[in-house]
Amino acid sequence: MGSEVSAVILRDDCSALDESDALGPLRAEFRLNQGEIYLDGNSLGPVTESASRRVNEVIDTEWAHGLVRSWNSAGWMAEPTRLGDRLAPLIGAQPGEVLVADTLTFLLAKLIGGSLDLRPDRHIVLTDVANFHSDIYIVEAMAARAGRAMTVKAIDRSTLDQELNDDVALVMLTHVDYRTGEMLDMKAITEKVHAVGSLMLWDFAHSAGAVPLDVTGGDADFAAGCGYKYLNGGPGSPAFIYVRERWQGILQNPLPGWLGHARPFDFELKYEAAKGMQAFVTSSPSMIALAALDGALDVWDFVTMDQVRAKSLALTDLFIDLIEDRLPGVFEVVTPREHAKRGSQVALRHGEGYGIVQALIERGVIGDFRAPDICRFGFTPLYLRYVDVFDAVERIVEVMNSEMYRDPRFAVRNAVT
Numbered sequence: 001m002g003s004e005v006s007a008v009i010l011r012d013d014c015s016a017l018d019e020s021d022a023l024g025p026l027r028a029e030f031r032l033n034q035g036e037i038y039l040d041g042n043s044l045g046p047v048t049e050s051a052s053r054r055v056n057e058v059i060d061t062e063w064a065h066g067l068v069r070s071w072n073s074a075g076w077m078a079e080p081t082r083l084g085d086r087l088a089p090l091i092g093a094q095p096g097e098v099l100v101a102d103t104l105t106f107l108l109a110k111l112i113g114g115s116l117d118l119r120p121d122r123h124i125v126l127t128d129v130a131n132f133h134s135d136i137y138i139v140e141a142m143a144a145r146a147g148r149a150m151t152v153k154a155i156d157r158s159t160l161d162q163e164l165n166d167d168v169a170l171v172m173l174t175h176v177d178y179r180t181g182e183m184l185d186m187k188a189i190t191e192k193v194h195a196v197g198s199l200m201l202w203d204f205a206h207s208a209g210a211v212p213l214d215v216t217g218g219d220a221d222f223a224a225g226c227g228y229k230y231l232n233g234g235p236g237s238p239a240f241i242y243v244r245e246r247w248q249g250i251l252q253n254p255l256p257g258w259l260g261h262a263r264p265f266d267f268e269l270k271y272e273a274a275k276g277m278q279a280f281v282t283s284s285p286s287m288i289a290l291a292a293l294d295g296a297l298d299v300w301d302f303v304t305m306d307q308v309r310a311k312s313l314a315l316t317d318l319f320i321d322l323i324e325d326r327l328p329g330v331f332e333v334v335t336p337r338e339h340a341k342r343g344s345q346v347a348l349r350h351g352e353g354y355g356i357v358q359a360l361i362e363r364g365v366i367g368d369f370r371a372p373d374i375c376r377f378g379f380t381p382l383y384l385r386y387v388d389v390f391d392a393v394e395r396i397v398e399v400m401n402s403e404m405y406r407d408p409r410f411a412v413r414n415a416v417t
């Protein structure tokens with residue numbers, strides 16, 4: 001659906017698209033509130049029936065009856081690598097290259113800390129000044145503990161070519177910008193980084209489950225991403241870490257713990273890393289949280305990332321077209337129009353963004369706000385319908401035309417925006 005036809009988009013057109021949508025039946029798998037339009041699956045995905053079922057199974061059967069035996073009998077110890085293998089196809093990785101554990105910032109710490117040791121004669125780390133603040137905190141902290149003087153340069157990513165040289169040990173970028181939704185060219189950037197002998201670490205927080213990824217074809221060295229956004233693993237869900245096969249056994253886990261040891265139950269005092277991705281486990285797997293993610297991953301057995309991508313682009317095109325038609329000049333559409341540069345969210349800039357998002361939440365359109373002025377809307381094709389996009393825009397039009405967002409009650413800042 002392109003902008004040339006947008007002036008005539010009707011709700012009936014959207015209903016017709018829903019009727020022929022192959023992903024339509026998957027919506028029944030998600031628990032969504034009646035009357036609400038959830039455009040925040042890029043922050044916290046909703047509960048799936050499978051996630052709920054699997055969590056209950058772990059609690060009521062494996063934990064309640066199996067008790068401590070379940071570490072063996074229910075395969076709990078193998079869960080981080082088993083789930084890694086389950087998730088691998090979603091990022092284009094091979095079996096044995098992905099592990100599910102910890103949360104994202106911790107996994108970034110492991111990858112950054114380990115990779116700096118692989119380039120001991122280099123002293124620069126490049127990252128993006130627009131990167132998520134947690135990524136910048138952790139890269140600075142790990143660089144400060146590298147055992148040699150390191151400089152972290154948070155650059156404007158458009159200047160990457162000029163900044164790359166043979167002093168650069170590591171480049172760490174977020175593949176889809178959390179504010180603007182701009183998607184970077186993983187393959188082209190990784191190639192440039194490798195050309196100067198540096199290592200490439202990708203943050204897939206806003207990419208996994210949102211856009212097709214090909215770490216194998218893109219030649220990424222390392223990557224990590226969240227479980228709680230487009231993968232619907234639940235609040236604080238374990239994250240995932242990717243270490244390309246060529247680095248396994250070479251990249252060291254800078255936060256070693258007993259369960260990453262080759263023989264944890266020999267209780268040896270000298271650390272010896274386990275083989276493969278198990279080396280990146282530090283401590284006990286969080287079984288209930290892993291169960292939620294395990295259940296949430298079931299939905300991906302019924303869908304391909306290409307199907308998800310096609311619908312994601314159609315939904316975001318529809319949203320942008322409707323916003324531009326119905327509210328010309330009211331918002332700046334920050335997210336790129338160009339498909340190759342768009343993730344699965346749309347960012348609208350407005351000086352009253354916080355109040356607008358709060359007023360929309362009250363009207364049942366759940367998005368979020370990213371300071372200083374971005375209204376952020378995530379589009380998850382697994383459960384969103386075309387009519388949801390149409391209805392969401394109708395409510396945005398009401399909020400803007402009535403100026404209800406100016407009400408002082410919408411100016412009160414919550415801790416989470």
Ligand SMILES: Cc1ncc(COP(=O)(O)O)c(C=O)c1O
Nearest residue numbers: 103104105106132134174178205
């Ligand atoms: C791009 C990016 N990196 C890192 C994080 C931090 O994730 P966690 O809370 O799992 O450490 C987030 C969280 O939203 C994020 O969006």
